[in-house]
Amino acid sequence: MSNVLEVRDVAKYFGGVRALDGVSLSVPEKGLIGLIGPNGSGKTTLFNVITGFYVPDKGSVWFKESEDMVRIDGLNPNEVFRRGIVRTFQIPRLFNSLTVLENLLVTPPGQKGESITKALFIKSWSDEEREFARRAINLLRLFGMSRYVDSKIYELSAAHIKMLETMRGLMTPAKLYLLDEPAAGVDYPVARELFTYVRRLREEQELTFLIIEHRLEILMEFVDYVYVLHNGKLLSEGRPQEVISDPKVIEAYIGV
Amino acid sequence: MIGFDVVGFLVSWLTLFGIYSILSISLNVESGVAGITNFGKVVFYGIGAYMSAAITTYLILILNGVDVDKTPPYNVNGVILLGQLGNKDPLLNLGLLVLSLILAFVIAGLVGYLLTYPILRVGPAFVGFTLLSSGELLRIFLLHYEPVGASKGLMAIPTPFGWMPDSRARDIAYLGLVLGFLALTYVITNKLVNSPLGRTLKAVRDDEIAALCLGKHVPRIKATILFTGSGFTGVAGVLLAYYLTSVNPNMFVPAVTFNAWAMIILGGFGNLRGSLLGAAVITFVDRVLTFVTPYLGVTVISPDYLRWVIVGLLIVVVLLVNPKGLLPERPIKTPATKEVWKELQGEASEQRS
Numbered sequence A: 001m002s003n004v005l006e007v008r009d010v011a012k013y014f015g016g017v018r019a020l021d022g023v024s025l026s027v028p029e030k031g032l033i034g035l036i037g038p039n040g041s042g043k044t045t046l047f048n049v050i051t052g053f054y055v056p057d058k059g060s061v062w063f064k065e066s067e068d069m070v071r072i073d074g075l076n077p078n079e080v081f082r083r084g085i086v087r088t089f090q091i092p093r094l095f096n097s098l099t100v101l102e103n104l105l106v107t108p109p110g111q112k113g114e115s116i117t118k119a120l121f122i123k124s125w126s127d128e129e130r131e132f133a134r135r136a137i138n139l140l141r142l143f144g145m146s147r148y149v150d151s152k153i154y155e156l157s158a159a160h161i162k163m164l165e166t167m168r169g170l171m172t173p174a175k176l177y178l179l180d181e182p183a184a185g186v187d188y189p190v191a192r193e194l195f196t197y198v199r200r201l202r203e204e205q206e207l208t209f210l211i212i213e214h215r216l217e218i219l220m221e222f223v224d225y226v227y228v229l230h231n232g233k234l235l236s237e238g239r240p241q242e243v244i245s246d247p248k249v250i251e252a253y254i255g256v
Numbered sequence B: 001m002i003g004f005d006v007v008g009f010l011v012s013w014l015t016l017f018g019i020y021s022i023l024s025i026s027l028n029v030e031s032g033v034a035g036i037t038n039f040g041k042v043v044f045y046g047i048g049a050y051m052s053a054a055i056t057t058y059l060i061l062i063l064n065g066v067d068v069d070k071t072p073p074y075n076v077n078g079v080i081l082l083g084q085l086g087n088k089d090p091l092l093n094l095g096l097l098v099l100s101l102i103l104a105f106v107i108a109g110l111v112g113y114l115l116t117y118p119i120l121r122v123g124p125a126f127v128g129f130t131l132l133s134s135g136e137l138l139r140i141f142l143l144h145y146e147p148v149g150a151s152k153g154l155m156a157i158p159t160p161f162g163w164m165p166d167s168r169a170r171d172i173a174y175l176g177l178v179l180g181f182l183a184l185t186y187v188i189t190n191k192l193v194n195s196p197l198g199r200t201l202k203a204v205r206d207d208e209i210a211a212l213c214l215g216k217h218v219p220r221i222k223a224t225i226l227f228t229g230s231g232f233t234g235v236a237g238v239l240l241a242y243y244l245t246s247v248n249p250n251m252f253v254p255a256v257t258f259n260a261w262a263m264i265i266l267g268g269f270g271n272l273r274g275s276l277l278g279a280a281v282i283t284f285v286d287r288v289l290t291f292v293t294p295y296l297g298v299t300v301i302s303p304d305y306l307r308w309v310i311v312g313l314l315i316v317v318v319l320l321v322n323p324k325g326l327l328p329e330r331p332i333k334t335p336a337t338k339e340v341w342k343e344l345q346g347e348a349s350e351q352r353s
Helices: A043-050 A077-083 A100-105 A122-142 A158-171 A188-205 A216-222 A240-244 A247-254 B006-033 B041-063 B076-085 B090-116 B124-144 B167-193 B196-206 B208-213 B218-244 B254-267 B272-296 B303-321 B335-352
Strands: A003-014 A017-028 A032-036 A058-065 A068-071 A085-087 A176-180 A208-212 A225-230 A233-238
Touching (some): A003 A043, A003 A208, A017 A032, A017 A043, A017 A208, A017 A225, A017 A233, A032 A188, A043 A085, A043 A176, A043 A208, A077 A085, A100 A122, A100 B196, A100 B335, A122 A158, A122 A188, A122 B335, A188 A208, A188 A216, A216 A240, A225 A247, A233 A247, B006 B254, B006 B272, B041 B090, B041 B254, B090 B124, B090 B218, B167 B272, B196 B218, B254 B272, B254 B303, B272 B303
Parallel strands (some): A032 A208, A032 A225, A085 A176, A176 A208
Antiparallel strands (some): A003 A017, A058 A068, A225 A233
């Protein structure tokens, strides 16, 4: 199976800190890939490099675009997004004065009703908006949040905000989703629901996921391949069972 | 208070209310909904007013065969001629109104677009300052630009309904025109706000970076909104010039902009009906003071200053009671949101039973 994303020998330094130090990894099409590692190991920095928030100091990032791999490092976040990579943030950035439903509906890019001339004619955009609303309702039900449809963001709990951030990512059509700790702060059954949904999306719609997660007990059950980062370097990789029993990984996590 | 002219008061209040509402509604779309700090509302207002004043006075003189090189509309003879020639032909006057409105909308809109497109890349405070100083630049330019009368401005502007013999009928017809444009502005902006565009504008206002990450074309969206908002402001300027029948540079001071800001802060930031309410309250205070002044005789404080004191006091009181203004912002209503709400509410009641 061909790769949809390739990170080749990427390095990112902040002063003397080597946040990423020669990391290479690849994400195959329709993959459900985990990215784990202790705090400060460079997981989020890697996401930032992939999505254009940082320009790598060394190495390159490649993304599959109609059968060819195209280099995407150095593009700005907006351009990376339009090529089909959506990410969620570890610290959610939601639109605080909008309601939960509005946060979801505003997300899909290039909506018909966003054009000033079409916005005047409800008929020209209402069908498209209904489709988005369908998707939003499904997500709200899945996460058990349909009660909060009209709530403002400041009325939500931290877990709900986290879930909404993930839902917002899933509202957006993309080829590759980068989820940054989707299960953090979310209770166990809902977190499992989330991963089940992700797996279903992967199978039904042929989407690809790269997921950072600290809650290994859930992650390991669902992903088919795991990369482990430690101090900006790739420490280990493999199937969940292999990685979890790798002495190097255990050492890094326990922090001997 | 014998002889208080109630109808005259209502007509003048509602006319000013209509003109200022167009201003406050468009400002509310730009600043309340889209989060653009527009401190330069007066630029587009002034452009609209001067545009209609210049077009009307010059064209009326030229079409009546007057040599405007010798008797331009701003000198004494020009003003006298305008008074004699200006109100004869209804078709000409109405035609000039239409021409002014179209040109004012397009030119004010284009100026808004050009002025803001490059500066939208800097922070909101800088947008505000740039627009604020543009307003002053325009005023100083007008103060020294001879063809539009420099410091004297243009006077005796023939009005669209000037040919009507009865002055009350003329005022009421003009009121109808203003309220018609107010309705048009309200309907259009209301449609724009209650659409995916309005939602995106609010998202950009809340967090521009996050909106960029979601692939929103932030600069383009803001520039189009400024085009539309400034266009409507230009229309309000046209209506003002015909209402007062004169324009001069000192009408277009930054206070005009801040008056419109006071209206939307009082009425409700991001709520279009709030801007109507704010405009109604503030123009009411203004008109009452103007009408009452002659009966007061000598006063300790000039009503001109009293107006600002009252407006300031109103804002403080309202914001203390309700920090979001008289009518707070509401979620955007579209067909889909109504359906979702109905569906999920039905579900909630099922769970309860």
